[in-house]
Every structure is written in C-alpha cells, then in structure tokens.
Amino acid sequence: MHSILAATDLGRAPHVVLVCYLLILLGLGIVGYLRGKATEEDYYLAGRGQGLLVTSLTIMATFFSGVALLGFPGLVYEHGVSAMFLALNLPVAGAAVYLLGNGIRKLGKARNYVSPGDMTAGYYGGNTIRVVAAILGILYVLPYIIIQIKAGGLLAQTLFGEDMYNTGAVALSAVTLVYVLVGGMRSVAWTDVLQGLLLLSGAVLAGIAVIASMGGPGEFFAKVAELDPKQLNMHDPAESKWNPWWILTFCLFGSLASIVQPAQWMRFYAARSSTVLRRSAVIFAVVLPACFLFGVMLVGLGGRALHPPIDPSMPLTAANLPEGLSKADQIAVFMLREELPMMLGGLGIVLVSIIMVAIMAASMSTADSNLHALGGVITRDVYDQCNPNASQKQRTWVGRIVIIVTTLLALLIVYLGENSEFGKGLLETIVQFFFLAMAFSCQLIPAAVDILYIRRGTRAGAITGMITGGAVVLATLFLTSNDTIQSIKRVIDLGGFALAFNVLVFILVSLFTSKPDPEHIAAFKRDLS
Secondary structure: OOOOOOOOOOOOHHHHHHHHHHHHHHHHHHHHHHHOOOOHHHHHHHHHOEOHHHHHHHHHHHHOOHHHHHHHHHHHHHHOHHHHHHHHHHHHHHHHHHHHHHHHHHHHHHHOOOOHHHHHHHHHOOOHHHHHHHHHHHHHHHHHHHHHHHHHHHHHHHHHOHHHHHHHHHHHHHHHHHHHHHHHHHHHHHHHHHHHHHHHHHHHHHHHHHHHHOOOHHHHHHHHHOOOHHHHOOOOOOOOOOOHHHHHHHHHHHHHHHHOOHHHHHHHHHEOOHHHHHHHHHHHHHHHHHHHHHHHHHHHHHHHHHOOOOOOOOOOOHHHOOOOOOOHHHHHHHHHHHHHHHHHOHHHHHHHHHHHHHHHHHHHHHHHHHHHHHHHHHHHHHHHHHOOOOOHHHHHHHHHHHHHHHHHHHHHHHHHHHHOHHHHHHHHHHHHHHHHHHHHHHHHHHHHHHHHHHOOOOHHHHHHHHHHHHHHHHHHHHOOOOHHHHHHHHHOOHHHHHHHHHHHHHHHHHHOOOOOOHHHHHHHHHHHO
16 A cells, blocks of 8 residues: 655745746736726727637636646546546537637627627627626626635645635735736736646646656556446446436536636637637647646546545545545645655655646636626626716726625635634535536527527527526525436536526527517628628
C-alpha cells in the first residue's frame, strides 16, 4: 500500500506564486481600462473585436470552473469511469459554439445586441420575453458566482491554513471585482487568457504528476485495473444516477445550457468575425476534452488506486476515507500535495503552488465572467428599459454598481455559510440550486434555435414555453419525495426533462398565435446570411 504522508509544508512558495499572479491580473485590468472607451458596447463587449486567442481561451475559462477542477476528480474517485463519460459534454459544447454562437454573433453585430434578452426581444418583440430571458439567465449566474467564491476560499484554506478561508474569499473577490470594474469585458477577457493557460497547463501537469508517481503509464493502468469492477463499468440505471442514460442526456442538455447562458452569449457577440468564433469552437472541442481527461479524470482514478477508502462497500464518509482525506472532492489537492514534493523536492512544491493557483484561476475566470454578464443583463434588460434616455456613462456605472452589490452579497452568503447555522442552511440551499442552474439556462435553447434556424415560432409560444420549462424545474424542488419524479431524474437530465415540456408548449402555442411580420423575419434571415 502506498504510504500516506502528513500534509506537506509548502512554505512561502504559494504566497510568492499567488502574489505574482494577482499583480499580473491587476496590471491587465489597468491596461484594459487605458485601452477602453466610455461606452456600453465597449464595457460589455470590448468593441466586438476579440481575436482567436482571446475568444477561444475566454470561452474555455468561462465554461470550466474551479468547482470542476475540484469536484470532478472526486466524482471519479467515488463513481469510477461512469463519471469520466461526463467529458462528452465538452465536444458537444464545442459543437454548440459552432452552430449557435456564430449566428448569435452575426445578429449581435448587425443589430447592436448586448444581452440574450436583446436578441429574443428584438426578434419576437415586447419586453415580457426580455424579462423572462433575463430571469432565466440570472437564475444561472447567481449560484455560479457564489459557488466560485466558496471554491476560492477553500483553495486559500488549503494553501495557507485553516484560518484563511474568509480572508482568501475576500481577497480573491476583491481582486476580481477591481479588474472587472476597471476594464470591463476587455480586462475580463485578457485575464481569462492568463487564467485559461494556467487552467490547461495545470490540468496537464496534474495528470503527468499522478502517472509519474505511480511509476509511469504501464504501472498506472496496471494498478487501476485492480480496482473493484464497479469502478470500471457503467452503473445500472436502477441502482445509480451515474448510468449511461442520465450521463448522455446531461452531456447534451447541460452542455447546451452552459453555452446559451449570458456570459457565453456575450462572448459570441464580442468575437471579431465568424472565422474567429468557428476556429475557437474547434479549439474548444479538441483541447479542453484532452486536458480534462488527462488532468482531471486520471487524477481521480489514480487517487482511488493509491488511496482507496477503508471499506469500498460503504459510503465515502470522513470515517471511511484514508488518513488525511476528509472528503472525496479533496482527492486532487490531496494527491498533488503529497506526491509532487516527494518526487521533485523544491520544484514539486513550486509546481503544486502553480496548480493550486490554476484552480483558483478557474474559479476567478468563471466568477468574473458571470459578474460581468450579470451587470450587462440587469443594465440592458432592466435599467435601459426603465430609463431609455440614460447616457452611456450612466449605463456603464449602473452595471458597475450591480457588480459591486452582487459581489458583496455573495461574500456575505459565503461568510454566513461558514460562521452561522442560518448561513450554512442558506449556502447548502444555494449549492442545491446550483445543480438546477443549468436546467434554467436550458430553457433559452428553443427560442435561440427558432431565431437562428427555424423562424416559425411566436412571441406567445416562446414566452409560455420558457415559463413552462422553468416551472417544471421549480416543481422538482417540491416533489423530491415523488417516486415517479425520482425515477425519471435517474435516467434523464432535469434540464432535458423540462426542455421537453418547453418545446411542446412552444410548438402548440405558436400554432395558434400570430407570428412576427414576414418582412421582419426576412430581415433577420438576411442578417444571418
């Protein structure tokens, strides 16, 4: 059995790496401010001029969060290769960027759209659909921001000590807030380039470290082959949620939901050209799955082989995990912190620090994108509609105020979650809601597909479809004890289940209500071509 060491003292290396990283982020924020213009379009879309490197990395960094880098190795550690098939959602998401993102970019460029609500209201008409689209987007964004701040606090605690959770969450939120406020989309995108490069290199480095620690690829796969057969096979739908039917539907609908959420939608608007966005989609579909499989999934399997639970047949509680590991989702940090310094000495400590900062970078890149998008959605879909004569300067400052208030509220919730029973319950509720976030975002898909490809739906159909899909998602919160609902959720992703009702209602209502004017539809068709 591989020895379990006491937690490795990383010394000052994490401090030095993190300080350098944060200073670079602040520098990028200042440069973004100096190159920016005092307009709403520039603040939210960087002048619609982002090139290939920035577009591809900002889409990847926004999609792939610190929660994924922390949580997915734990899922593989617990559920085996079944969880590895979640990587299928990455090429599906890349295809969605290619098929949906380019059309969204074309309409945004032709019609000066900034938010998802701009496009849905621009095609169907009226403010009701704008508000519904904004609400669905906000229900996706808010839990994401809170969970990313929580992940940042956990990483600070891991790197710097048990008492650094709150300090780490505040410090990382403050730095993120500064460069988002100062530079807008330009700063967010440039910092995403750095964070994306850290994320990808950190994932690859983690995979290399784990394989090397087990004696190379041959030894790695030999040890993995000795695992319990349940860890190496797909699970039965009757016994586990981690079965092929649920995973396939999650990979389809969860991927689409993550691509039509506000932060990604605005990145499509910001791309310089169709060529840039299509090439970014290909890079996304190839590079991110490779890094994910190599650097995230292999860490989980290697962790299970090297540090198995005390009793594999029992639930993975703290008492059933090996010494030094209190939760399954800590396996990546645990493995790297133990193996790299032992293998490489001082260099290993530096590499561990870089990987931990890469995970922080993943959290920050998702948090900053969603904070920035939330400011854009509320400004464009709420404030601008209430005050259409507002100046460009007023609009950008409203977005900044939204970002400040949201960050402070998220920090308060995370702080209360660590320091009070009320806060703990609230945070647990939000974590539960986090898994519903993609299901809400998924309800924007029928309208987006109709606008881009079909153009046979109506405003009433789109509104009632979105509301119906959202209502089905909410209903599952109150029907958790219903056996039929639980059986359905074991074989189909919740977003896909709700989307089926959305599409049905959308089609039926559209058959009996008035479509947009034919000339209006023809104008959209011309803009897309």
